[in-house]
Amino acid sequence: MKFSVSSSELLRSILAVQKAIPAKAAEAILEDYLFVLRDNVLQITASDMEITLRTELTVDSMEEEGRIAVPARQITELLKELPDQPLTLSTLGESSFECAWTSGSSTLPYFNADDYPQIATTGENATTVEFPAGTLAEGIGSTVYAASDEDRRPIMNSIFFDIRPDATTLVASDLQKLICYTADNVKVPEAASFVLNKRHAGVLRALLGKEEGAVTISFDEKTAVFRFGATTLISTLVVGKYPDYRTIIPVNNANILQVSRAQLLNTVRRIAVCSPKASNQIKFELTAGSLEISAQDVGFEIAAHDRIACQYDGEDLVIGLKSTYIIEILSNFTCETIVMKFADKRRSVLILPAEEESSREKVFGIVMPVLVR
DSSP: OEEEEEHHHHHHHHHHHGGGSOSSOSSGGGGEEEEEEETTEEEEEEEOSSEEEEEEEEOSEEEEOEEEEEEHHHHHHHHHTSOSOEEEEEEETTTEEEEEETTEEEEEEOEEGGGSOOOOOOOTTOEEEEEEHHHHHHHHHHHGGGSOOOTTOTTTSEEEEEEOSSOEEEEEEOSSEEEEEEETTOOOSSOEEEEEEHHHHHHHHHHHTTOOSEEEEEEOSSEEEEEETTEEEEEEOOOSOOOOGGGGSOSOOOEEEEEEHHHHHHHHHHHHTTSOTTTOEEEEEEETTEEEEEEEEGGGTEEEEEEEEOEEESSOEEEEEEHHHHHHHHHHOOOSEEEEEESOSSSOEEEEEOGGGTTTOOEEEEEOOBOOO
16 A cells, blocks of 8 residues: 555544544454555544444545555554645555655554454445434434433433434433424435434534535444445444333423523523532422522522513412423523423423424423422
């Protein structure tokens, strides 16, 4: 293998796949980038066998094609210390390669590319759907925080992609809160779905960045492949049946609160300072035109309350909520006015943008109440 390329372009491509290099590799070869050079195009792959990232880079010139596995840490650190300039990489014998630049060079080891594990991909029965990159990034960002952090329940430590003929919904839940994001512009002729690990979803969102094109998603029962620009992300999907989230969406919550999102968020943050650390419980007391939020930690003899003006249509109600859930949801919404719909103190609360903003922000949340002591 021998080729020339801009050092900054090579570094940019390496950083695009770096997140797939495992902190503790099950196989030593996975600590390497796989370089495959063919027809003036360098393909760079990194994988931990659960998530694989691959990108392509057109080189400035190529003298000899080839395949090698390159130590990830050394090549990345070297490139970070080089100013932008032409760089020539060439293999020396069967175990080392040279990086040569204007004023010097470095010799590093390489390994047999045939030892790099075969990367799984989708089968012939794969479903394909196109997602606008911005919509996909927004959908992940709007939901991923609600997924569970418990690795023992991988099906809940994920985002559920529910793709239907009328729209696609991204769902994340830890069974105490649930967030749904609807993309009306993503549809398929026949309903399909997959479950994407939240870590993989976070990597995908970071890679999308300011990507403006479309993301082509192909998936089957075990694998999803995301292609956009010069980058490909291959994810091993979470296997299992996601709970039927549609059955738990409240439809008859008749007590309706409408209030400024920023005002409610700031008030909850203030009051939460005095909530018990174990439960993070705060209390909503709703009456016509008024919402009082309070918290008390008897053990530390601290308490706080605050009253804010609002529009409330319903019966007087006292309900306990977990402050961290409310703060998370309100922080991730962007609307100016929030609507909260209540049934009673025991049943779930629906949180969504005000009707006039719902066409712009297609997201809603559900939180379970906590017992008021």
